[in-house]
Each structure stands twice: as structure tokens, then as C-alpha cells.
Amino acid sequence: MTYLLEASQLSAGYGRATILDGIALALPTGAITALLGRNGAGKSTLIKTLIGLLPPRAGTIRFAGHEIASLPPWRIARLGIGYVPEERRIFTDLTVAENLMVGARARDDGRPGWTTAQIFALFPNLAERAHASARQISGGEQQMLAIARTLMGNPRLLLLDEPSEGLAPVIVDEMIAMLRRLRDGGITMLVAEQNLAFAGRLADHAIIIETGQVTWTGTMAALQSAPEIAALRLGV
Amino acid sequence: MSFFLTQTLTGLASASSLFLVAAGLTVIFGVTRVVNFAHGSLCMLGAFIGWSILTRLPRDPAWFALGVLGTAAATALIGAALEIGLLRRIYRAPELFQLLATFGVVLVLADATLWLWGPNDLPLPRPPWLRQFVMIAGSRFPLFDLVLIAIGPLVLAGLLLVFHRTRWGVLVRAATQDRDMVAALGVDQRLLFTSVFALGAGLAGLGGVLALPAGSANLQIDLAVITEAFVIVVVGGLGSIGGAYLAAVLIGVLQAFGVVVLPGATLVLVFVVMAVVLVVRPYGLLGRDRGESRTDAEAVTLQRPAGLWQITAAGIGLALFLAAPLLFGPFAMAIATEMLVAMLFAASLHVMMGPGGMPSFGHAAWFGIGAYGAALLAQNLATPMPLALAGAPILAGLAAFAVGAFIVRLSGVYLAMLTLAFAQIVWAVAVQFVGLTGGDNGVLGVWPADPRGFYYVALGLCVGGVLILRRVLFSPFGFALRAGRDAPARAAASGIDMTAHRLAAFTLSGATAGLAGAIFTYSKGSAFPTYISVSHSVDALIMVLLGGIGSLAGPIIGAIAYTGLFDLLLATDFWRARLGAIIIALVLFFPAGLAGWAERRR
Amino acid sequence: MIVLAVSGLQKRFGGVRAVDDVTFSIVAGEILALIGPNGAGKSTCFNLINGQITPDHGTIHLHGRDITGLAPRQIARLGVGRSFQIAAGFASMTVRQNLQTALAAHHRQSWRFWHDAMGAHVAEAAALLARVGLAAQADRAAGVLAYGDLKRLDLAIALAGAPGLLLMDEPGAGMALAERGALMRLVQKLAREDGMAVLFTEHDMAAVFAIADRVVVLDRGKILASGDPASVRANPVVQARYLGSGR
Structure with a gap:
């Protein structure tokens, strides 16, 4: 198995608090990995550290042959990592189309990348609301926009933080299908989730973190066949 | 038409x-x-x-x-x-x-x-x-x-x-x-x-x-x-x-x-x-609350009562100030008075900025109101010095109360900019109302009857003022103020009226700065618009930030160090450029402040 | 004795009914859990009860007195304590000073300028710290506490107001499992000993079913079900909409 991203001995935190305490993880290329853990375990912090929004205090992160641990976020993004934050953080002062414009970036290798037309084909709801203010679209549409905006930068790795949070079950089904299609198109993903059922339907692999450390790694199938692991480590 | x-x-x-x-x-x-x-x-x-x-x-x-x-x-x-x-x-x-x-x-x-x-x-x-x-x-x-x-x-x-x-x-x-x-x-x-x-x-x-x-x-x-x-x-x-x-x-x-x-x-x-x-509209005509995050690197700096060595140092310092006129003569007395005034001025800003959590870029406003208040009381109403010295902080406190009532609800940059704007208005009044204030010529001839006696009055008022501030910071009021700065929602949920506490601290701080201004007026014999200038406000800020915003000792040390440094600089050409360069260097090399730097070195 | 009675509560944000015709009450000594998926209206309910926002319709009564529309500070003074989802102590003060501040506020002393705050309420503060298990940390700065201890401090500050009603927003959030269990048992003990009514939200169902006397399930602003934990857990609608078939 090849790994698109490998991190080791990763530590990070805010102020005096240490949130990540020597994390080691590897993301298999072309697969969806679920990042599981309780509230406060450090999932969001880990994802922010990977995209560079929170500079790590120690450790290394290798992505596609580059050491990215000390790079600013925009350099990391340009190397091909897309970030879909928990709070979505779409630009509500902008229109839907303008949101896509912020994320748009040509591929470095000169090959054709995502076009707005392709994005709208993938997210027909967004096409209808292209010129609406992003403030006025529904929560589900905002989540789709957050993903679409990131795709416009042609990432090879997508980091998604709690994408199912607050969404209606029907929308969640739609999103699972869409993310799996993106994976089949060659995009690697790390999906932070608290919802084990959602993660089980989406991911190929799973990583469990507890109080800032990785305590379990394996395939999703293995995790699902051993409910006592989830019960112990996730409290479900 | x-x-x-x-x-x-x-x-x-x-x-x-x-x-x-x-x-x-x-x-x-x-x-x-x-x-x-x-x-x-x-x-x-x-x-x-x-x-x-x-x-x-x-x-x-x-x-x-x-x-x-x-x-x-x-x-x-x-x-x-x-x-x-x-x-x-x-x-x-x-x-x-x-x-x-x-x-x-x-x-x-x-x-x-x-x-x-x-x-x-x-x-x-x-x-x-x-x-x-x-x-x-x-x-x-x-x-x-x-x-x-x-x-x-x-x-x-x-x-x-x-x-x-x-x-x-x-x-x-x-x-x-x-x-x-x-x-x-x-x-x-x-x-x-x-x-x-x-x-x-x-x-x-x-x-x-x-x-x-x-x-x-x-x-x-x-x-x-x-x-x-x-x-x-x-x-x-x-x-x-x-x-x-x-x-x-x-x-x-x-x-x-x-x-x-x-x-x-x-x-x-x-x-x-x-x-x-x-x-x-607290965020302006077309503005929105942008959820300003307070970048307070020193939020965990613990407020402690002075330890043994600090009390000893303060005692030695006080002894030096007491002995200054006898040992070093009138020039030292002038510098010592300047230091004492700066100390009280900086300490008053500390109350507002530190435990109060209200950054001010116009603290000279209150100093100036106190200075002109005392000068005009003495000149126009022939008020005796003790009454003028008592009236000045009352005037400054009233002004601070009136302004604070509008602005203490705001935070961060908004507050800093509004205090600055108000200070500029006070400054403009001092310059423009020539009939009352003498404009750029200032109010002159406000001397104490007995210079040496006045030195001890100034010493008593400045040291006493700082001690009063210290006492208030360690009172239930001071604790509640600090609590509101650390965690506003938590404090409100405990029944603390944050706005009122902040307004009281704002007023107290303004009144104390006004007292410092009045003492300064008597020590210089005059009041000038420069007392209210932006750079005087910045002086106070530098003293507080230099010494460290975490404790009351910070501004006191900062005031003494800065006054000494400033007197050295003032004697040179292009002192503004030098001072500016020093400020820039301080920010570049000690981005968390000297206190934060010292904290990390420990 | 009914401590809190919420009736016909409604709040809209934009076009969305965040809380829609919610009615429930709590009696002294009772622990009521408010559960539901994200966006169900739990936090809005909380903020309505503690006065951070005012309802569009409906009333909130505390000990029979109408408190609808009062400010958080006024509601706090009527004996409503709250702990925060993201625990917040007064970081620049010691743990003891945190409690001295809260106790002074409770005794209406926060306007004393001339008393020594550090000499006041020492015994009362110590007793509270002992109750939540923080006695050994009394002289540490709140800003350097471990998160679990900060949660305890947050609770102790809330208790300093001798509340008849305690609101806890996700008390277990961010805590390790063992710590979480200990905190929940502590809350249960306090409710039993003091006859304090407790209203809390929580995602951790184990914690909910372990200590709640009654459970109210919210979904899209409306009450989906309510009752004792066993009956709520067995309710097919709740299972389908919230708990999931796996539980």
C-alpha cells in the first residue's frame, strides 16, 4: 500500500494546552480514512495542523514527497491538500459563484482541472443558486459549497471535518455517494467524524484518536466487526 | 437656500x-x-x-x-x-x-x-x-x-x-x-x-x-x-x-x-x-460584529500580592525618593517628580488595560483634563492648591464617566480608537479655545508656594494613589473586574454586572490620571496642549507594555525606566525618529512584551 | 415543587424555527436531560432559559415567577447557575480566587472597593472546592488547569451562587470517559443532597441514561418525546430519528 500523507511524532496545541501529543498516522492513497474520536480528542486540531492553520510544535508531515510541517497553509493547499472545515466557513458575504472563484486554481501540471461547469454538474443545487448570496442557501447547500469550493483547487487529498454534522439524513446519503465518487476519481480523503454509522458507510480505513494520541488503526471492516473497540475507545 | x-x-x-x-x-x-x-x-x-x-x-x-x-x-x-x-x-x-x-x-x-x-x-x-x-x-x-x-x-x-x-x-x-x-x-x-x-x-x-x-x-x-x-x-x-x-x-x-x-x-x-x-449601531453604520478575538498572551499571568523582595525594593525606592531633595538638589527633584507622575499615570492606565481589559490609546485625555482643570481652577478662580489638586481628579473622573458610559461596552480596537478620538478632541479644545486655555501658549504661572514642600505632597499623592489602586485591584470589585475580562459570559452567569464594573474602573482610572496631570501642572508651573497629545498617550502605553501588563509592578518599573530613557533621548536631534525606531524594535523583537519574554525565558 | 416551568417557547432565526412550542418543567432535586441531534434547538433552549436571547413566544417561570426577557445577570441572581460547554474559569486568578469572586458576587459584594478579597469567604470557598474535588489545586492559576479540572472549577463557580436550578451545557464534552463519569456522579450527588434541579444537554447517551431522571428529546425545535430514560430509549420514533437502530 502507498501512502499519500505520513505524519510522525506530531504535537500541537493552543497556548499552554497540548492537544496533539505525538501523533503518527498514514493515509493510504486513493482511499477514504475515517478519523474517529470523542469530542475534544483532537480531531479538528489534527486536521488544522495538517493544513497548516495550526503550526505543529514538533514532528514531521510528509505529503507526496514534500515535508509540509513548517509551511504556511496556502503553500500546503497549493501542493494539493483541500480543507473542508467543521463550521464550513463559506464566505457568506460572497455569492455562491464567487465562493468557487476563491478556491479556483489551475493544476500545476498543466492538465485540465475542475471547471465551474463540472462542479455545477456534480452539485446541481449549487448551479441553481450560483448568483445567490452564500448566506441565503441552506445548511446542506453550504456544506456542498464548502466541498465544491475546495475541489476547484484540484486537491489530491481532501480533509473533511465532520461533514455530516447537522445535515438531514437524505442529504447525508447524497454526500456519501458523492464523496465515494470523488474517491473513485482518485482523490484521497481524511474524514473526521463522531458519527460512527456515517463513517462506517463512507470510509475504507479508520484511525481512532484519544486525548491527542492514535490508539487504534485498521480497516473500517475490522472496526465494524469488533464493536467492543468502538465501545471502549469511542464510548458508543 | x-x-x-x-x-x-x-x-x-x-x-x-x-x-x-x-x-x-x-x-x-x-x-x-x-x-x-x-x-x-x-x-x-x-x-x-x-x-x-x-x-x-x-x-x-x-x-x-x-x-x-x-x-x-x-x-x-x-x-x-x-x-x-x-x-x-x-x-x-x-x-x-x-x-x-x-x-x-x-x-x-x-x-x-x-x-x-x-x-x-x-x-x-x-x-x-x-x-x-x-x-x-x-x-x-x-x-x-x-x-x-x-x-x-x-x-x-x-x-x-x-x-x-x-x-x-x-x-x-x-x-x-x-x-x-x-x-x-x-x-x-x-x-x-x-x-x-x-x-x-x-x-x-x-x-x-x-x-x-x-x-x-x-x-x-x-x-x-x-x-x-x-x-x-x-x-x-x-x-x-x-x-x-x-x-x-x-x-x-x-x-x-x-x-x-x-x-x-x-x-x-x-x-x-x-x-x-x-x-x-455598536459596529458602525454598515459594520458587523466580526467576533474579534482577544489576543491576550498574558491572560494566565497570575495577579499576586507583592512578595518579600518586591516590598524590599519598593521600600528602598521610596527611601531614595524621600531623600532625593536632600541628597541631590533641585534638578533631581524635578526628575524625581516626573518619575512619580509617570508612575501614577501608568498605574492608572494599567487598571484600565490590565484588569479592566480596556485598551486605551487616548489616556492623555484624562491627564490633560486634570492638568488644565487644576491650572484653570488656580488661575481663574484663585483656588488654593489643595482644592485644585482635589478638584482635578473629580473633573477628570466625571469626564471619564461621561465618555465611558458610551464606550465601555465596546472592546479591542474599537475602544482604542474611540479613546484616541476623544483625546484628540480634548487636545483640539485645548489648542482652539484660546480665550480659556491660552491655546499653544498654555496656562502659565501655576506654581506651588513651597517647591520642596510640594515635592513631598507629590510623593505622597503619587505613592498613595498607586497604593489605593492596588487596594482596589485586590478588593472584591477588582476581582469581579478581572473575572469579567477573563471570561465575560462566565462572570455574567455569576451575576456580575460587567458593564457597570468596567465603567467604574474607567472612571477610577480617568480620575487617577487626572490627579497625575494636576500634580504635573504644579510641578511644571504650567499646562500645555502637549500634555494631551497622542504621543503622551503612547508614552503611557509604552510604560505599561514595557513593564508588563500582568501586574501593578510592571507599569511602575516601566514608568521609571521610560522616563529616564526619554530624558536621555529628548536631548538629541530627531528624537522622534529614535523613539519610533526603539518602539518598532521593541515590537519586532519582543512581540509578546517584555513580561511575556521574561515569562518564556524562565 | 416546580422549579422551572417552560411553556410554549418559540424562537425563530431568519426563517428557521430553532425552538418551536417547547413546554416542560422540572421539580426540585430532579435531573432532566435535553437531547437531540445537532441543530435540534438544545442550545437555543438553554440560551432562552438563561436569558442570553429572548423568546418570540412563550413564557419561562422560575419558582413561579415570570423571568421571560430578564438579562442573564438578573436570572443568575434569582438562583440559576450554569456551567459552560467550553469551560471558562477566570484564567488570571487562582482557583480559590475564582471562587472568592463568585461568592462575593453571590453575596452582592462585588461593589466593595476597600475590602480584602483574598481574606473573604475563605472557608466557604474551601468547602466548595472540597465538594468538587479541587481542594489540592486551590492555589494554582485557573489558566493552567487540566481540562477536566477546569470543568470542575466551572461547576464550583456555578455552585457558589447556591442555585436552585443548574443548567449544564454538555458537561461531558472534551473529557476523558473516566473523568466524565466522575463528574456526572458528582452532579447527581449534588442534586440529591441540595435538592437542586438540574437541566443538562449531552451527546454521550451513556451519561444521559446513567444519571437523568427524565429525558426530553428535541428534533428540529420540537419535542419529539419525553419521559423516563427507559421509555425514551425504547421509543421507536426516537430510535429512528436520533438514537439509531444500533443502540
């Missing part, structure tokens, strides 16, 4: 140049979150550079326009250099340090301009076309003012077009809302920030050069303009260009009428309008 029309047009003309400067300030703040104190200096540079260019060009409208554009481009370049050389390094520093650093730039640029262009006002020789008038409703109206009136909306439309029709503009708007997210999407922040800063600086330069025909290039532009621009940006809403135009028109027209209807009270009028707007 014609009166209203011409005054409205005059107001609109001045609104245009106000808008140009404020638009630059607001765009820069929106994206970089830095309140650029040096924005007025860029405007001043625009005026001087424009003067140098335009006086060398043929005097017809086409060359004039070209010269104006060239000036804007030159200031844009200077702005870009400033961003790359300094601001880029301090984006992560606490906001007060950013303000301080840009104030350092103000000082350096002021001396640089003085050195390059000399001390004299430089009026632009006006060719005939600039002196033309048009007849409007039966009265003569300058043609150039009509041009200015058109430029404001044109620039506004141009900016809106750029911000809505170009990718760069969309990126700027996105970054104004969430710059971290923009970076996480792969947008090169350095390029974006530098270009935004250049645009803002160019607009400031444009405003500066366009104001030339009606005035002159002079060394007072920087602080005069920055105060007006702050007011406009706050009234319009931080980060909102449309709001800046609205506010500029509001204030421009108001000033135009105010000059005629209430001459001398225009600045007060402006402040009243600002207060009304902020009471109705």
Missing part, C-alpha cells in the same frame, strides 16, 4: 478626501486586521510628494492629473515597502503592539519628512484653472471643489467594481471575512496583503495630494488626518467601504455646517455624532 446648497457642496468636497483616506484604512484593516496608525503619515507623504511633483510639472489640468496619479503610485510603493519590511512580521502580535509599531512608523516618517522637506508649510502655487469659480444658486463655488465632489463617488464606484468584478477583489472580500480560510484554499496571503496595503496607501496618498490645492503640505497632516479617518472608519463600520463613504459624507457635511453654525464646537459635534451612531 443657497446657504444650504453651498455648505452641503463644501461638505461633500471635504467628504471626498476624507473618504479616500478612510477607505484605504478600512480596506487595510478588513484584510490584515491591523489598525494602521501610519495611515495619516502616508497621506502626509502624499501631500509632500505631490507638492514636489506638481511644482515641477507644467500647470495645466492634464499634467496635474498625471502628477496626482504619480503621487498615488509613489505612496502605494512606500506602503508596499512598509508592509513587506515591518507589518508582515507582526501580523500575529497582539493588536496593541501592532498599533504601537505603526505609531513608531508615524514618528519615524514625521522626522523623515521634516528632514527631507524642512519645517515650513508648503502651499501649492495655484494656476488660474485651479482658482476658477462657478456660480451656483447665486454664489461663487470653487471649480476644484466640484471636481473633488465627483472624485469621491467615482473612486467608490471604481473600488466596488474592482471588489466585485475581479478575482483579486473577490479574494479581498473573502479575506476580509475569513483570511485563514482564504489561505487554506491556497491563496498567497503575502501577495494579497501587500497589494491591499499598497492600494490603501495609494488611496491615502491620493487623498493627501488632492487636499493640496485647498491647503498646504505640512507636518500636522499625519495626526490630524488619522484622527478623522479613525472616526469615519468607526462610524462607517470597520472594513466597510460603503460605510466609510456614508460616514465621510455625514461628517464632512456636518463639519461644513458646524463651522458656520457652531464655530469652535465642530470637533465636539463630530464626537457626539459618533457616540450616537455607536449607541444605536
Whole structure:
């Protein structure tokens, strides 16, 4: 198995608090990995550290042959990592189309990348609301926009933080299908989730973190066949 | 009818140049979150550079326009250099340090301009076309003012077009809302920030050069303009260009009428309008709560009562101050008094900024009100010294209460800018109300009867004042104040009325600063507008930040060290540039403050 | 004795009914859990009860007194304590000083300028710290506490107001499992000993079913079900909409 991203001995935190305490993880290329853990375990912090929004205090992160641990976020993004934050953080002062414009970036290798037309084909709801203010679209549409905006930068790795949070079950089904299609198109993903059922339907692999450390790694199938692991480590 | 029309047009003309400067300030703040104190200096540079260019060009409208554009481009370049050389390094520093650093730039640029262009006002020789008038409703109206009136909306439309029709503009708007997210999407922040800063600086330069025909290039532009621009940006809403135009028109027209209807009270009028707007809309006309996060690196600095060695050091210090007149003579007594006053002044600011959590960039206002209060009581009402010394803090406290009632609800940058704006108004009153205050000549001849006796009075009042502040900080009131700063929602949930506590602290702090001012007046025998200047406010800030905001000992040490340093510097040429350079260096090398630095070294 | 009675509560944000016709009450000594998916309206309910926002319709009564529309500070003074989802102590003060501050506020002493705050309420503070298990940490700065201890401090500050009603927003959030269990048992003990009514939200169903006397399930602003834990857990609608078939 090849790994698109490998991190080791990763530590990070805010102020005096240490949130990540020597994390080691590897993301298999072309697969969806679920990042599981309780509230406060450090999932969001880990994802922010990977995209560079929170500079790590120690450790290394290798992505596609580059050491990215000390790079600013925009350099990391340009190397091909897309970030879909928990709070979505779409630009509500902008229109839907303008949101896509912020994320748009040509591929470095000169090959054709995502076009707005392709994005709208993938997210027909967004096409209808292209010129609406992003403030006025529904929560589900905002989540789709957050993903679409990131795709416009042609990432090879997508980091998604709690994408199912607050969404209606029907929308969640739609999103699972869409993310799996993106994976089949060659995009690697790390999906932070608290919802084990959602993660089980989406991911190929799973990583469990507890109080800032990785305590379990394996395939999703293995995790699902051993409910006592989830019960112990996730409290479900 | 014609009166209203011409005054409205005059107001609109001045609104245009106000808008140009404020638009630059607001765009820069929106994206970089830095309140650029040096924005007025860029405007001043625009005026001087424009003067140098335009006086060398043929005097017809086409060359004039070209010269104006060239000036804007030159200031844009200077702005870009400033961003790359300094601001880029301090984006992560606490906001007060950013303000301080840009104030350092103000000082350096002021001396640089003085050195390059000399001390004299430089009026632009006006060719005939600039002196033309048009007849409007039966009265003569300058043609150039009509041009200015058109430029404001044109620039506004141009900016809106750029911000809505170009990718760069969309990126700027996105970054104004969430710059971290923009970076996480792969947008090169350095390029974006530098270009935004250049645009803002160019607009400031444009405003500066366009104001030339009606005035002159002079060394007072920087602080005069920055105060007006702050007011406009706050009234319009931080980060909102449309709001800046609205506010500029509001204030421009108001000033135009105010000059005629209430001459001398225009600045007060402006402040009243600002207060009304902020009471109705706390984030300005078109502004929004941007969820400012407090960058308080020292929030965990524990407040402790003084330990044994601190009490010993204080005791030795007190003994030295007691013995100073006997041991070292009158000159030492003067310096010692200055140090004592600075100590009380800095300690009063500490109460507001530290436990109060209310950053102030205009603390000299209260000092000045105390100073002038005592001086005027003594001069005009022949009040004896003890009564004047008692009256001054009461006056300053009342003023602080009245102003604080409007502004203590605000936080961070808003509060800092409003305190500054108020201090500028007090300063303007001191300069303009010549009949009462003597203008630039000040109030003179306020001497104590017995200098040495007065020294001990000053010592007692300053040390006593600091001890009173200390006692209050360790009272239930002080604890509640601190609790509200640390965790406002938690404090409110415990039943603490935060607004009232902050207002009380604001008032106490103002009154104490007023006492310091009154003592200073008697020690110098006079009160001058410089007591209320921005740089005096900044002096207090530097003392507090130098020593460390975490404890009351910080400002005391800072005040003594800074007063000594300042007396050394004052004796040199271009002391402003030196002081500015020291401030910039402090911010660059100790971004978390000396106290934070010491904390990390431990 | 009914401590809190909420009736016909409604709040809209934009076009969305965040809380829609919610009615429930709590008696002294009772622990009521408010559960539901994200966005169900739990936090809005909380903020309505503690006065951070005012309802569009409906009333809130505390000990029979109408408190609808009062400010958070006034509601706090009527005996409503709250702990925060993200625990917040007064970081620049010691743990003891945190409690001295809260106790002074409770005794209406926060306007004393001339008393020594550090000498006041020492015994009362110590007793509270002992109750939540923080006695050993009394002289540490709140800003350097471990998160679990900060949660305890947050609770102790809330208790300093001797509340008749305690609101807890996700008390277990961010805590390790063992710590979480200990905190929940502590809350249960306090409710039993003091006859304090407790209203809390929580995602951790184990914690909910372990200590709640009654459970109210919210979904899109409306009450989906309510009753004792066993009956709520067995309710097919709740299982389908919230708990999931796996539980």
C-alpha cells in the first residue's frame, strides 16, 4: 500500500494546552480514512495542523514527497491538500459563484482541472443558486459549497471535518455517494467524524484518536466487526 | 437656500478626501486586521510628494492629473515597502503592539519628512484653472471643489467594481471575512496583503495630494488626518467601504455646517455624532460584529500580592525618593517628580488595560483634563492648591464617566480608537479655545508656594494613589473586574454586572490620571496642549507594555525606566525618529512584551 | 415543587424555527436531560432559559415567577447557575480566587472597593472546592488547569451562587470517559443532597441514561418525546430519528 500523507511524532496545541501529543498516522492513497474520536480528542486540531492553520510544535508531515510541517497553509493547499472545515466557513458575504472563484486554481501540471461547469454538474443545487448570496442557501447547500469550493483547487487529498454534522439524513446519503465518487476519481480523503454509522458507510480505513494520541488503526471492516473497540475507545 | 446648497457642496468636497483616506484604512484593516496608525503619515507623504511633483510639472489640468496619479503610485510603493519590511512580521502580535509599531512608523516618517522637506508649510502655487469659480444658486463655488465632489463617488464606484468584478477583489472580500480560510484554499496571503496595503496607501496618498490645492503640505497632516479617518472608519463600520463613504459624507457635511453654525464646537459635534451612531449601531453604520478575538498572551499571568523582595525594593525606592531633595538638589527633584507622575499615570492606565481589559490609546485625555482643570481652577478662580489638586481628579473622573458610559461596552480596537478620538478632541479644545486655555501658549504661572514642600505632597499623592489602586485591584470589585475580562459570559452567569464594573474602573482610572496631570501642572508651573497629545498617550502605553501588563509592578518599573530613557533621548536631534525606531524594535523583537519574554525565558 | 416551568417557547432565526412550542418543567432535586441531534434547538433552549436571547413566544417561570426577557445577570441572581460547554474559569486568578469572586458576587459584594478579597469567604470557598474535588489545586492559576479540572472549577463557580436550578451545557464534552463519569456522579450527588434541579444537554447517551431522571428529546425545535430514560430509549420514533437502530 502507498501512502499519500505520513505524519510522525506530531504535537500541537493552543497556548499552554497540548492537544496533539505525538501523533503518527498514514493515509493510504486513493482511499477514504475515517478519523474517529470523542469530542475534544483532537480531531479538528489534527486536521488544522495538517493544513497548516495550526503550526505543529514538533514532528514531521510528509505529503507526496514534500515535508509540509513548517509551511504556511496556502503553500500546503497549493501542493494539493483541500480543507473542508467543521463550521464550513463559506464566505457568506460572497455569492455562491464567487465562493468557487476563491478556491479556483489551475493544476500545476498543466492538465485540465475542475471547471465551474463540472462542479455545477456534480452539485446541481449549487448551479441553481450560483448568483445567490452564500448566506441565503441552506445548511446542506453550504456544506456542498464548502466541498465544491475546495475541489476547484484540484486537491489530491481532501480533509473533511465532520461533514455530516447537522445535515438531514437524505442529504447525508447524497454526500456519501458523492464523496465515494470523488474517491473513485482518485482523490484521497481524511474524514473526521463522531458519527460512527456515517463513517462506517463512507470510509475504507479508520484511525481512532484519544486525548491527542492514535490508539487504534485498521480497516473500517475490522472496526465494524469488533464493536467492543468502538465501545471502549469511542464510548458508543 | 443657497446657504444650504453651498455648505452641503463644501461638505461633500471635504467628504471626498476624507473618504479616500478612510477607505484605504478600512480596506487595510478588513484584510490584515491591523489598525494602521501610519495611515495619516502616508497621506502626509502624499501631500509632500505631490507638492514636489506638481511644482515641477507644467500647470495645466492634464499634467496635474498625471502628477496626482504619480503621487498615488509613489505612496502605494512606500506602503508596499512598509508592509513587506515591518507589518508582515507582526501580523500575529497582539493588536496593541501592532498599533504601537505603526505609531513608531508615524514618528519615524514625521522626522523623515521634516528632514527631507524642512519645517515650513508648503502651499501649492495655484494656476488660474485651479482658482476658477462657478456660480451656483447665486454664489461663487470653487471649480476644484466640484471636481473633488465627483472624485469621491467615482473612486467608490471604481473600488466596488474592482471588489466585485475581479478575482483579486473577490479574494479581498473573502479575506476580509475569513483570511485563514482564504489561505487554506491556497491563496498567497503575502501577495494579497501587500497589494491591499499598497492600494490603501495609494488611496491615502491620493487623498493627501488632492487636499493640496485647498491647503498646504505640512507636518500636522499625519495626526490630524488619522484622527478623522479613525472616526469615519468607526462610524462607517470597520472594513466597510460603503460605510466609510456614508460616514465621510455625514461628517464632512456636518463639519461644513458646524463651522458656520457652531464655530469652535465642530470637533465636539463630530464626537457626539459618533457616540450616537455607536449607541444605536455598536459596529458602525454598515459594520458587523466580526467576533474579534482577544489576543491576550498574558491572560494566565497570575495577579499576586507583592512578595518579600518586591516590598524590599519598593521600600528602598521610596527611601531614595524621600531623600532625593536632600541628597541631590533641585534638578533631581524635578526628575524625581516626573518619575512619580509617570508612575501614577501608568498605574492608572494599567487598571484600565490590565484588569479592566480596556485598551486605551487616548489616556492623555484624562491627564490633560486634570492638568488644565487644576491650572484653570488656580488661575481663574484663585483656588488654593489643595482644592485644585482635589478638584482635578473629580473633573477628570466625571469626564471619564461621561465618555465611558458610551464606550465601555465596546472592546479591542474599537475602544482604542474611540479613546484616541476623544483625546484628540480634548487636545483640539485645548489648542482652539484660546480665550480659556491660552491655546499653544498654555496656562502659565501655576506654581506651588513651597517647591520642596510640594515635592513631598507629590510623593505622597503619587505613592498613595498607586497604593489605593492596588487596594482596589485586590478588593472584591477588582476581582469581579478581572473575572469579567477573563471570561465575560462566565462572570455574567455569576451575576456580575460587567458593564457597570468596567465603567467604574474607567472612571477610577480617568480620575487617577487626572490627579497625575494636576500634580504635573504644579510641578511644571504650567499646562500645555502637549500634555494631551497622542504621543503622551503612547508614552503611557509604552510604560505599561514595557513593564508588563500582568501586574501593578510592571507599569511602575516601566514608568521609571521610560522616563529616564526619554530624558536621555529628548536631548538629541530627531528624537522622534529614535523613539519610533526603539518602539518598532521593541515590537519586532519582543512581540509578546517584555513580561511575556521574561515569562518564556524562565 | 416546580422549579422551572417552560411553556410554549418559540424562537425563530431568519426563517428557521430553532425552538418551536417547547413546554416542560422540572421539580426540585430532579435531573432532566435535553437531547437531540445537532441543530435540534438544545442550545437555543438553554440560551432562552438563561436569558442570553429572548423568546418570540412563550413564557419561562422560575419558582413561579415570570423571568421571560430578564438579562442573564438578573436570572443568575434569582438562583440559576450554569456551567459552560467550553469551560471558562477566570484564567488570571487562582482557583480559590475564582471562587472568592463568585461568592462575593453571590453575596452582592462585588461593589466593595476597600475590602480584602483574598481574606473573604475563605472557608466557604474551601468547602466548595472540597465538594468538587479541587481542594489540592486551590492555589494554582485557573489558566493552567487540566481540562477536566477546569470543568470542575466551572461547576464550583456555578455552585457558589447556591442555585436552585443548574443548567449544564454538555458537561461531558472534551473529557476523558473516566473523568466524565466522575463528574456526572458528582452532579447527581449534588442534586440529591441540595435538592437542586438540574437541566443538562449531552451527546454521550451513556451519561444521559446513567444519571437523568427524565429525558426530553428535541428534533428540529420540537419535542419529539419525553419521559423516563427507559421509555425514551425504547421509543421507536426516537430510535429512528436520533438514537439509531444500533443502540
